[in-house]
Amino acid sequence: MDKDDIKLSDWGRIFLGDVPPEFIIEVILRMCFIYIILVISLRLLGRRMESMLSRGEMVTLVTLGASVGVAIHTPERGLLPSVVVIIIIISLQALQSYITSKNANAERILLDEISTLVENGRMVVSEMKKSRITRERLFAALRLKGIINLGTIQRVYFESKGVFSIVTYIDEKERPGLCLLPESDTDFRAEINYNQDFIACRNCGNTVSIHTIEQKCTFCQGNDWETAVKDNS
Numbered sequence: 001m002d003k004d005d006i007k008l009s010d011w012g013r014i015f016l017g018d019v020p021p022e023f024i025i026e027v028i029l030r031m032c033f034i035y036i037i038l039v040i041s042l043r044l045l046g047r048r049m050e051s052m053l054s055r056g057e058m059v060t061l062v063t064l065g066a067s068v069g070v071a072i073h074t075p076e077r078g079l080l081p082s083v084v085v086i087i088i089i090i091s092l093q094a095l096q097s098y099i100t101s102k103n104a105n106a107e108r109i110l111l112d113e114i115s116t117l118v119e120n121g122r123m124v125v126s127e128m129k130k131s132r133i134t135r136e137r138l139f140a141a142l143r144l145k146g147i148i149n150l151g152t153i154q155r156v157y158f159e160s161k162g163v164f165s166i167v168t169y170i171d172e173k174e175r176p177g178l179c180l181l182p183e184s185d186t187d188f189r190a191e192i193n194y195n196q197d198f199i200a201c202r203n204c205g206n207t208v209s210i211h212t213i214e215q216k217c218t219f220c221q222g223n224d225w226e227t228a229v230k231d232n233s
Helices: 010-018 022-045 055-073 081-101 106-110 125-131 137-146 184-192
Strands: 117-120 153-158 164-169 194-201 207-208 227-230
Touching: 022 055, 022 081, 055 081, 117 125, 137 153, 137 164
Parallel strands: none
Antiparallel strands: 117 153, 153 164, 194 207, 194 227
């Protein structure tokens, strides 16, 4: 389009573009057709597409959106190419699901592996670095579950879908651990119960008796300690 063709008073071009008004009716028909195709496609892709998405499913949704946009808004493009693209996308996703269900190695390659970020009240620093998960993000996920004591956590798994699975101890045994509250919230930290007999490593959460002289943490080699939290209240 030439520079001289752009005029702020040209409301027809601004609202309709270079198409006749009748194309609006065609857009409505195209959208109804594509909507039906997408509903059928998502139904064929299964219920997992309606919940948390894996990488492959996210790619599928993005590709679906990109393929139907041209068919709806471009008058010189027909609907059949978009339908073909949608069929190919569904076929590839179905093929991936079949392969991953039959082959564990293929599942790990395509969907990634589950990482253990916390084990027996202690952060697995190497796995957190490998998964690029920061302490702040992990602590925020635990606080959302009402957990403020890392010692009460038996396992935290970082699932292939990018969510955290949190498993706490089910017995009533007291397990002192690292405080998960933000250090800036001094008022709240002053209200919780501490176990003066234990200290926790700020880097990994390893908890040891204060009577044990620890210059460096035996798990992460850190040397920054704080008084451990007594419980999760």
